[in-house]
Amino acid sequence: MASRNFFEQYGEISKEGVDMLNNKLKPNKIKKGDQLLSYGQICKQIYFVTKGCLRLYYISDGVEITVWFSFEDNSAIELSSFLSGKPTEYFIEAIEDSEYLSLDKSELLGLYGQFPEMESVVRCFWEDVILNLLQRFTALQKDSAEDRYLNLINQNNYLQRVPQKYLASYIGVTPTSLSRIKRNLR
Numbered sequence: 404m405a406s407r408n409f410f411e412q413y414g415e416i417s418k419e420g421v422d423m424l425n426n427k428l429k430p431n432k433i434k435k436g437d438q439l440l441s442y443g444q445i446c447k448q449i450y451f452v453t454k455g456c457l458r459l460y461y462i463s464d465g466v467e468i469t470v471w472f473s474f475e476d477n478s479a480i481e482l483s484s485f486l487s488g489k490p491t492e493y494f495i496e497a498i499e500d501s502e503y504l505s506l507d508k509s510e511l512l513g514l515y516g517q518f519p520e521m522e523s524v525v526r527c528f529w530e531d532v533i534l535n536l537l538q539r540f541t542a543l544q545k546d547s548a549e550d551r552y553l554n555l556i557n558q559n560n561y562l563q564r565v566p567q568k569y570l571a572s573y574i575g576v577t578p579t580s581l582s583r584i585k586r587n588l589r
Contacts, residue, residue, distance in 0.1 A: 409451060409476065413527035420518035427514065428504040433457075433497040439479070440495040446484035448505045452477055455501025456564055460572070461493045469573040471539070472498075474560050479503070482532055498565065548576045552584050 410416055410424070428451070433439060439457065440446055450457065450473075457479040459470045470493070473479035484491035485508060515522040542551055551574035555561045561570060571581040 409478065410521075410524050410528070413531065414520065414524040416520055416524055417518060420514070420521055423517065424506075424514060424521070427510040428506055431503055431505055433501050433503070435497050435500050438494055438496045439503075440481055440484075440491060440493065442492060442494060443490045444484075445488060446481040446491055446495075447508050448480075449485070449508075449511070450479040450495070451504040451506070452479060453502045453504060455497060455499040455503075456560075457495055457501060457503070458498050458565075458569060459493055459495050460569075467569075467572055469569050471535075472561065472565060472569075472573070474564070478528075478532075480532070482529070482536075486529075498569065543575050548574055548580065549584055549588065551575065552581065552588070 410421075416424070430453075433455075439450060442462070452473050452475055454475060457473045459473075459479065459481060460467050461470065462468070479495055481491045481493045481495060483489070484493070511521075511525065515525075542554070546554075555570065555574065561573075565573075567581060568578045571578040574581070576584070
């Protein structure tokens with residue numbers, strides 16, 4: 404199952420641990436445009452995308468700002484709310500009809516007690532999430548919009564599957580500016 408490959412990229416889990424994890428995962432579907440998480444809710448689950456695409460975003464001055472996209476074989480989570488138990492300021496939305504596995508935080512914590520290696524593997528996962536967020540933050544501060552767009556070109560999923568308005572907000576520009584960048588790079 405996808406969860407084994409996902410978690411084992413961060414460390415080894417016993418067969419029993421993987422079996423128990425797979426028993427805790429719940430398969431779900433979501434339609435394009437529907438939300439898994441809305442402003443003010445508490446993120447109590449990790450989602451593992453098996454088909455489709457989810458995006459995390461927030462709203463600032465009436466404008467949606469996309470933070471990241473999650474495609475097949477990736478996780479989707481609002482980490483701050485999940486770890487703190489506080490209401491989120493973010494949304495998780497399907498930008499395609501999607502399928503995913505969900506794992507409740509309480510189930511994850513229970514797995515830690517039964518399978519100590521699970522806590523170590525998940526800690527490495529959290530570290531990876533935090534490092535990716537820091538790299539993204541640094542790129543938004545340091546790199547030009549053109550450079551951020553060029554980095555997207557290397558990630559074919561983004562260009563072919565994500566609407567331009569979301570790509571623009573992801574790299575920190577307006578859709579009109581993104582069109583100009585694309586035109587100038589031809």
